[in-house]
Each structure stands twice: as structure tokens, then as C-alpha cells.
Amino acid sequence: MSCLRRTGSIFAKTVCSDGQTLPAPLQQFVRGIKPRWLPKSKSKIFYVREPTPIDPVEHEELRTMYFHYRTKLRAIRGFLRTQYDQKMAVIQKQSAKEDRDNIAEFQAIEGQVSQWNSRVQKVREELAAMEEEKRQQRAQWWQEREERRKQKQLARAQRKVVFNLEESKSFITLDTLDTEIEKMLNLRQDYNFAIDKQGNRIESDSAHKTETSQADDKANQQEAVKR
Amino acid sequence: MPRMPPKPNHLMIRFALYGCTNRPFNHIVVIQNRKNRNAKPLEQLGTYDPMPNANQEKLVAINFERLRHWLACGALCSKPVEKLLGLAGLFPIHPMSYITAQRNRKKAAEKEAEEKAAAETEKSESTAS
Structure with missing residues (x-):
């Protein structure tokens, strides 16, 4: 079956009698079903189908x-x-x-x-x-332990306080400062001693002796310079 | 809007055309009547091969148990399926099958008579000459 179908975008040119060319919609035969926009074909406008003959007996x-x-x-x-x-x-x-x-x-x-x-x-x-009982026992033990720990800590702190109080008695205050300075200035400490293997101090004989030995050393040095 | 008649909605037992170009092959399916021809059916009841094979047989396979079940459920058959089931023996022979056979017989008889008449005229002509 073939029918007229207008293709939308393509336009052919038709040549008029006076030589002018005009664009015209291209109509061409395409195989297929007639689209809705095409009107009834000219030959079919007045066509009426013959009804199928029915045999009355049949x-x-x-x-x-x-x-x-x-x-x-x-x-x-x-x-x-x-x-x-x-x-x-x-x-x-x-x-x-x-x-x-x-x-x-x-x-x-x-x-x-x-x-x-x-x-x-x-x-x-x-x-x-059973588990609950165990748990409670454990909790009690922990509580006791904590209490013991706290008591110990308290005792330790108290001891510390007592010790510090005792210590503070010998602290230098503003009142005692001058006397203490005086005391320190007057203090003579002699470190000129030896220690044996057992850690015993072996004091020198006397401070006087060291002074004489120092004087001797000086005299020796002067003699050496003279020479 | 004009009042439209209620649209029928029921189960159909009908053919679904498969196969390919120049090789038809039908499935016999149970499907809602408003669905497409080859839509997914509720159930395939069998097959029908309309092309005669080497032994001039058109092969049909139908699951009658399920077919009975669906018919009991109220599924309707299409005309070709009714014809086929008539030939299969489940339904009575479809009236259209009778009529077609009648027409074929009539056509064959006419053809035979024509041939006979032609043969007779030929014979008479030959004898006259």
C-alpha cells in the first residue's frame, strides 16, 4: 500500500510559468499507513463498503x-x-x-x-x-577497703601536719632574722677533714696547724720567685 | 460527558502470538481481557503451532487440569480458542467450524461439478468433431 505523505521539514522548489521559483511542500509516496493529518484520498471520498453477503438460510x-x-x-x-x-x-x-x-x-x-x-x-x-549475693559481698569489701584507705590517708595527713607544726617552730621569722644572720656570720665550718672507707670523719689536728702550713707554702713560693 | 457503558473486566483464555516473521506460534494463556496481546499472563496453559509440520499436523499442547480450573474460576474463551477446544473435545464443536466445513464442502462440490461439466462439454465437442 502506498499513499501521499507530506514530509515536515523538506521543501521542494516549484518552477512557475513566469520563471520564478517558489518553495512548495514536498509530497511524496511513502509506503505505510495513512497518517491522521492526511485527508481521505480523492478516489475513496464517496466509497462505501459493500456489506458482506449473508446467506439467510445459513x-x-x-x-x-x-x-x-x-x-x-x-x-x-x-x-x-x-x-x-x-x-x-x-x-x-x-x-x-x-x-x-x-x-x-x-x-x-x-x-x-x-x-x-x-x-x-x-x-x-x-x-x-547467688550472683547478687556475691556482688553485694564484693561491694561491701570494696567499701571497707575504701574506708581503710581514707583513714590511712587521714592519719598520714595528720602526721604531716604535726610534723610541719613542729618544724615551723624553728622557722626564721622577721624578729629572729637579725640574730640568725649574726649567728650564721659567726658560724665557722671546717670542711678540711677526710673520710675513711667506713665513712668516719677524720678531723684535722687543728685550725692553727693549717694556718702555719699555709704560711709555709707562701714563704716557699716567695723563695722560688726570688731564685 | 455522556454516560459510558461499564467496561467488561474478566479473565480470558486466548492466544498470545509469538514466533517471528512468517513463522507464527501461539501460546494459550490466561490473562485479564484488557491487557495487551503479549502482556505477562497469569498462566500459560499450552501452545498451539498453526503451521502444519511435515506430517501435515498442527500440534497443540494444553494443560487440561489448569484449563478446567480457570474455566471453573469464570475465565472466558476467545473464539479461536473455543474452536480449538471444540476440536479437542472439551467443548462442543463450535458452530462456525460447522459452517466453515459446510462452505468448504459446498465449494468443493461446486468445483467438482464444474470440472465434470467441463469434461463433458469437451467430450461432446470431441465426439461432434
Whole structure:
């Protein structure tokens, strides 16, 4: 089948009698179905289809046959429906029985399970009580320990306080400062001593001796310079 | 808006055309009547190969158990399927099948009579000459 189809974007040029060229929509034959925008073809404008000839005898026969056919079909359908219903009823009965059995079985199992659960619960409660007791004991022990620790700390602090108070008695205050300075100035400390292997101090004989030895050293040095 | 008649909505047992160019092959499917021809069916009940094979047989396979089930559920059959099931023996023979056979018989008889008449005229002509 072929028909006229206008292609949207392509335009051909038509040459007029006076030599001018004008753009014109291109109409070309394309195979396919007639698009909606094309009008009825010129040759088909007044075309009316001839109705299909019906043989009246055959038609009457067909009519009666159809009636019979439909009746039979309805009967078959009804039969199938009843069969189906019977089948479903049997299945439903079976399923109901199965359900009952299942429920009984389930209840039996449930009873067993609940029994077991109660037994386990008892055991668990005992365990829990034991654990609780243990926990409390431990908590008590920890509390006692903490108390002991605190007491010890307190005692230590008190000792420290007492010690510090004792110490503070010998502190140098503004009043005693001058006397202390005086004391320190007057203090002579002699570090000229030896220590033996046992850590005993071996004092020198006397401060005088060291002075004489120093004088000797000086005299020796002067002699050496002279030479 | 004019009041529109209610649109039928029921299950259909009908053909779904598969195969390829110049090689039709049909599935017999249960499907909602408003769905497309090859839409996903509820169930495929069988196949129908309309091309005769080497032994001049058109092969059909139907799952009758499921077909009965769907018919009981109220599925309607399309005309070609009714014809096919009539030939298969589940339904009575479809009236249109009878009529087609009648027409074919009539055509064949006419053709035969024509041929006979032609043969007779030829014979008479040959005897006259």
C-alpha cells in the first residue's frame, strides 16, 4: 500500500510559468499507513463498503446452532464449577482437620516448652540470687577497703601536719632574722677533714696547724720567685 | 460527558502470538481481557503451532487440569480458542467450524461439478468433431 505523505521539514522548489521559483511542500509516496493529518484520498471520498453477503438460510442455521452451543457451554461451565467447588470443599475439610491436628500438636509442644521454661527459670533465679549475693559481698569489701584507705590517708595527713607544726617552730621569722644572720656570720665550718672507707670523719689536728702550713707554702713560693 | 457503558473486566483464555516473521506460534494463556496481546499472563496453559509440520499436523499442547480450573474460576474463551477446544473435545464443536466445513464442502462440490461439466462439454465437442 502506498499513499501521499507530506514530509515536515523538506521543501521542494516549484518552477512557475513566469520563471520564478517558489518553495512548495514536498509530497511524496511513502509506503505505510495513512497518517491522521492526511485527508481521505480523492478516489475513496464517496466509497462505501459493500456489506458482506449473508446467506439467510445459513444465518438461521448458525443462530440456532449458536443457541445450542451456548447452552451446552453454560452446562459445561456449571459442571466444572461444581467439580471445582467439591474439590475445594474436600481440600478445605482436609485443611481444617490438618489445622486442628496442628493446633493440638502445637499446644502439646507449647506445654512441654512452658514446663521446660519454668524449670530453667527456677535455675536461673537461683543463679541470679547467688550472683547478687556475691556482688553485694564484693561491694561491701570494696567499701571497707575504701574506708581503710581514707583513714590511712587521714592519719598520714595528720602526721604531716604535726610534723610541719613542729618544724615551723624553728622557722626564721622577721624578729629572729637579725640574730640568725649574726649567728650564721659567726658560724665557722671546717670542711678540711677526710673520710675513711667506713665513712668516719677524720678531723684535722687543728685550725692553727693549717694556718702555719699555709704560711709555709707562701714563704716557699716567695723563695722560688726570688731564685 | 455522556454516560459510558461499564467496561467488561474478566479473565480470558486466548492466544498470545509469538514466533517471528512468517513463522507464527501461539501460546494459550490466561490473562485479564484488557491487557495487551503479549502482556505477562497469569498462566500459560499450552501452545498451539498453526503451521502444519511435515506430517501435515498442527500440534497443540494444553494443560487440561489448569484449563478446567480457570474455566471453573469464570475465565472466558476467545473464539479461536473455543474452536480449538471444540476440536479437542472439551467443548462442543463450535458452530462456525460447522459452517466453515459446510462452505468448504459446498465449494468443493461446486468445483467438482464444474470440472465434470467441463469434461463433458469437451467430450461432446470431441465426439461432434
